[in-house]
Amino acid sequence: MTVYLMRHGEPTYRDTVALGLPGMGAELGQLTPEGIQQAEEAAKDPRIQGTDLIVSSPYPRALQTAAIVSRQIDRPLEVAVGLHEWLPRTDYAAASHADIKESWHEYMRNAGVHTPQDRFPDWETHASMRKRAREAILPYLARTDLETLLIVCHGGIMRALTDQPSLPKIRFCEIMELTPEMIRALNTQESEG
Secondary structure: OEEEEEEOOOEEOHHHHHOOOOHHHHHOOEEOHHHHHHHHHHOOOHHHOOOOEEEEOOOHHHHHHHHHHHHHHOOOEEEOHHHOOOOOOOOOOOOOHHHHHHHHHHHHHOOOOOOOOOOOOOOOOHHHHHHHHHHHHHHHHOOOOOOEEEEEEOHHHHHHHHOOOOOOOOOOOOEEEEOHHHHHHHHHOOOOO
16 A cells, blocks of 8 residues: 655634634634645645545644545545644643644654653653554555555644654645555554553
């Protein structure tokens, strides 16, 4: 099986900020006009033309990207809840946009591992996110009717599934292939939480 990961298009959080949505509500941003255009361009990528199934994160920015690609390449779309973005607070408590941003920078500085000096001690670790993402895609990896799978998700999930927590910035609508070794590791590895 060939598995491609695609990051969502450029989002805007203008409406979520204006509404003062805290916590998970802060993640409900949709694509900008540029993000829509990025998704339309990504749908032309020859690597994904033979995709059998598109699986998306439930967050609007990923789901909207996946819907655009699905429409363009005429392939079915499913949602896997476990592919949601990294959690700035594992207790799902309300976090401001500023705290989400700062805790993500802390996560990246620490390569996804907590340290005693953390200012934000409740963010989801790389190992925990990898375990969650792995569990979300295992049913798809086990399917024998799929030759090519496209997973539309988030940069954090892409880092988790490739097991590269310090991977530099992933561009909007960037597509990367999971190598056979990465797929084998996901199929056999018992990730630690």
